Amino acid sequence: MKMKKHLSENDVTHESVFFMQRRQVLKMLGIGVATAGLQAKAQADVLSWFKGNDRPAAPSGKPLTFTRPEAWQAKLTLTPEDKVTGYNNFYEFGLDKADPAANAGTLITDPWTLTISGEVAKKITLDHDDLYKKLPLEERIYRMRCVEAWSMVVPWIGFPLAKLLALAEPTSNAKYVAFTTRYAPDQMPGQKDRFIGGGLAYPYVEGLRIDEAMHPLTLMTTGVYGKALPPQNGAPVRLIVPWKYGFKGIKSIVSIRLTRERPPCTWNLAAPDEYGFYANVNPHVDHPRWSQATERFIGSGGILDVKRQPTLLFNGYADQVASLYRGLNLRENF
Ligand SMILES: Nc1nc2c(c(=O)[nH]1)N[C@H]1C(S)=C(S)[C@@H](COP(=O)(O)O)O[C@H]1N2
Ligand SMILES: [Mo]
Numbered sequence: 001m002k003m004k005k006h007l008s009e010n011d012v013t014h015e016s017v018f019f020m021q022r023r024q025v026l027k028m029l030g031i032g033v034a035t036a037g038l039q040a041k042a043q044a045d046v047l048s049w050f051k052g053n054d055r056p057a058a059p060s061g062k063p064l065t066f067t068r069p070e071a072w073q074a075k076l077t078l079t080p081e082d083k084v085t086g087y088n089n090f091y092e093f094g095l096d097k098a099d100p101a102a103n104a105g106t107l108i109t110d111p112w113t114l115t116i117s118g119e120v121a122k123k124i125t126l127d128h129d130d131l132y133k134k135l136p137l138e139e140r141i142y143r144m145r146c147v148e149a150w151s152m153v154v155p156w157i158g159f160p161l162a163k164l165l166a167l168a169e170p171t172s173n174a175k176y177v178a179f180t181t182r183y184a185p186d187q188m189p190g191q192k193d194r195f196i197g198g199g200l201a202y203p204y205v206e207g208l209r210i211d212e213a214m215h216p217l218t219l220m221t222t223g224v225y226g227k228a229l230p231p232q233n234g235a236p237v238r239l240i241v242p243w244k245y246g247f248k249g250i251k252s253i254v255s256i257r258l259t260r261e262r263p264p265c266t267w268n269l270a271a272p273d274e275y276g277f278y279a280n281v282n283p284h285v286d287h288p289r290w291s292q293a294t295e296r297f298i299g300s301g302g303i304l305d306v307k308r309q310p311t312l313l314f315n316g317y318a319d320q321v322a323s324l325y326r327g328l329n330l331r332e333n334f
Pocket of ligand 1: 089090092145146204232245246248249250251252
């Protein structure tokens, strides 16, 4: 989602390079840069991929206890765990897809405090253990679609946001829900360095309408692939709204505020013509700089196996969520 960047064959190169074996990358660097016509940007990506992999990866999370309700066990091909936890967007730790896995180990996720405040009858505070014990955890297999036109299928673990908000008893004035990522520049280098953090304003903030927040698909997520979230995926708790572009899925949340007014959202603030408040996945509404009609599914394949597939309206969840937007012009409210 680098704003200066156009989605082009360069990105296909980048992603393919990312998933190659080191041996293949070396071969490519040796003979490929000149002969295969790799452009400067792709070369830089190759080099930073190495840089990222020289740092120790964050340890994976503790195994969780959870149920697997049949209704959420979608029969979809999963994206392998190493890609879900190794190919990330978390600009607080750098812009490269490999940077979060390499750098996010510095984030202290225990102790942690999440507060729910604003238009509620009972302000509440949860600590690290509450996030895993207060509400029953369940696994849900969801499609995940980044606005950059790649997609995954991920077995998340968490609990409905609606159940969490109910504990705080929202008042009738609550029309929106505002989320904030932790602000800790000493632990998140991108928050203090515009180059590392892509020039975004920090802390990262996001928001939903109250009916979107209360929708049963909207998941507060504490785990993935059977274990607690690793930091690069937004430990200890992040949002997943599967019918919206991935940037709505704010990571490492410390504050949830119920509000009367529509809250600011980081990518919308950064480039309002490119990233809207709604950010519903929609094959008919292109990003100003690239088509959203298709997406590259990140599966188990390597360089010769980048599968392009059609983008689905509301990311395949139209049956469940289209009614939320009845009467709304989806082109204007992108
Ligand atoms: N705080 C924060 N949350 C964030 C981001 C970020 O840079 N910072 N990136 C977003 C984007 S663009 C995507 S696609 C998803 C990626 O989630 P994943 O790395 O777990 O797949 O996280 C979202 N949440
Ligand atoms: Mo994204």
